Amino acid sequence: MRYLSLAGLIGGLGLAAWLVERVGMPAIGAALGAVGWTGMLAVVAVHLVATALMGLAWWNQRQLGRPAIFAWGRLVRDAGSEVLPLTQLGGCLLAAQVLIQEGIAAATATASILVDAIVEFLAQLAYVALGLVLIQRLSPAAPALPALWAMLGIACLIAGAGIALRRGGPAGMPRFAGRIAGRWLSAAGRLAATVRSEIDEIHRARHRLSLSFALHLAAWLVSGVEAWLALRFMGAPLGLAAVLAIESLVYGTRSLAFLVPNAIGVQEGAYMILGTALGLTPELALGLSLLKRARDLALGLPTLAIWHLLRSRRWSLGSSEA
Numbered sequence: 001m002r003y004l005s006l007a008g009l010i011g012g013l014g015l016a017a018w019l020v021e022r023v024g025m026p027a028i029g030a031a032l033g034a035v036g037w038t039g040m041l042a043v044v045a046v047h048l049v050a051t052a053l054m055g056l057a058w059w060n061q062r063q064l065g066r067p068a069i070f071a072w073g074r075l076v077r078d079a080g081s082e083v084l085p086l087t088q089l090g091g092c093l094l095a096a097q098v099l100i101q102e103g104i105a106a107a108t109a110t111a112s113i114l115v116d117a118i119v120e121f122l123a124q125l126a127y128v129a130l131g132l133v134l135i136q137r138l139s140p141a142a143p144a145l146p147a148l149w150a151m152l153g154i155a156c157l158i159a160g161a162g163i164a165l166r167r168g169g170p171a172g173m174p175r176f177a178g179r180i181a182g183r184w185l186s187a188a189g190r191l192a193a194t195v196r197s198e199i200d201e202i203h204r205a206r207h208r209l210s211l212s213f214a215l216h217l218a219a220w221l222v223s224g225v226e227a228w229l230a231l232r233f234m235g236a237p238l239g240l241a242a243v244l245a246i247e248s249l250v251y252g253t254r255s256l257a258f259l260v261p262n263a264i265g266v267q268e269g270a271y272m273i274l275g276t277a278l279g280l281t282p283e284l285a286l287g288l289s290l291l292k293r294a295r296d297l298a299l300g301l302p303t304l305a306i307w308h309l310l311r312s313r314r315w316s317l318g319s320s321e322a
Contacts (some may be wrong), residue, residue, distance in 0.1 A: 004259050009085060012265025019268050020290075023282045031287030032235050032294075039233035043295055046226040050219045051075055057215035058116045061202045065104055071096035075299070076307050083300035085261045092117065098307070101314060111198030119209060123216035126257060128152055131248025134241045138278065152252075211245075223247060230291055236284050246274045267292075 013031040020028065035043070055071030074096040081091030092113050099109035129152060203209070221244070250270040257266040268289045275285030 005261055008257070008260035009262075009264060012260050012263070015265035016268045019272060019286060023286050027283035028287050028290065031283050032069060032291060034235055035230065035233040035291060040291075040294070040298070041229065042228050042233070043226055043291065044298060045220060046229060047295060047299070050222040050226065051078065053215050053219035053222065054120070057119070057212040057219070058112065060208050060212045060215065061112050061115060061119075061205070062108070063208075064108065065099070069098065069102050075303050078296075079300035079303040079307075080295035083304060086188050089144050090260075094307070097311075101311065105194075107194035108198050111202060114195075115199060115202050115209075116212070119212050120216045120225075121255070123213050123220060124180040124252065125152065125156060126217055127220040127248045128252040130250075134245040135249075135278070138242055138245065201310055220248070220251075221252075226294075227288060230288055231280075231284065234284055234287060236280060238279055242278045246271070246278055246280075 051074055052071050055074040056067055058074060059067045060064070060255055076098050077091040078096035079091070080094040084090065096106075096109045096113050099112070100106050132152060170320075202250040214256035224244040224247040225240070227247045228238070228240050230236055231243060250267065253270040254263040254267055257263050260266050268286060271285040272282060275288070280288075
């Protein structure tokens with residue numbers, strides 16, 4: 001998997017560089033320059049609202065600890081996935097460590113992040129379905145629509161298989177969760193049964209899972225509003241419905257390319273194809289993608305620095321007490 005990620009990173013960097021060279025950096029720079037510091041701060045603020053909603057959805061599963069810790073954990077997770085050369089699983093590892101450092105049991109942290117990832121994926125499927133419905137209304141003759149609906153159907157089948165795996169008894173979710181726990185916490189044998197128990201506990205509160213789903217879906221919609229706001233600053237005359245359609249399919253594409261660190265190249269290519277199909281010029285499509293990269297750096301670098309300082313401080317205190 002490491003070599004696949006490396007190959008994906010190299011290929012993605014090449015694709016992103018080729019797209020920027022083809023469109024032209026001056027044109028992209030002009031689009032980004034139109035946003036300015038005011039626009040950038042507005043985009044970051046809206047993104048923090050979406051992050052807070054995702055953290056609240058994660059906390060809501062068990063309502064252990066403070067919601068702010070889970071929002072911070074989500075910020076660290078996204079920083080790891082978007083700034084460091086990690087896959088999405090690497091970002092999840094950092095988020096689990098945030099909970100463990102706050103005194104939440106390792107098995108509980110592992111179970112909660114596994115379930116949260118599934119709930120978020122289901123909310124994303126609903127978001128993609130909304131995007132396809134919007135494209136059907138905006139451009140009913142789009143030739144790719146049947147293929148996109150087919151891909152959504154396949155993703156739903158995969159999600160259903162994942163849920164069924166959770167109900168598969170000793171050969172199903174517990175063993176799967178044990179492997180994940182082993183990768184993250186190097187204690188698969190001891191933690192497998194506890195992780196299973198924690199997952200079962202989360203699933204008993206179905207009303208909380210439903211609320212977590214709704215919060216994740218709300219976060220996806222807020223992220224679409226964030227992109228619409230960014231494009232407004234760039235001067236793009238695109239309606240909210242079209243932007244939501246673009247955003248839902250771009251992030252659906254990113255999820256399929258989860259092995260590519262930071263979805264580098266994949267995000268840029270998706271914005272070029274989908275954005276230009278729905279009315280964006282190439283420079284605005286790439287400008288939006290690069291603006292989001294800049295936002296991720298603006299949030300991610302300070303987040304990772306603070307996380308590292310807090311972790312080092314706890315380690316130093318623990319060593320001195322020992």
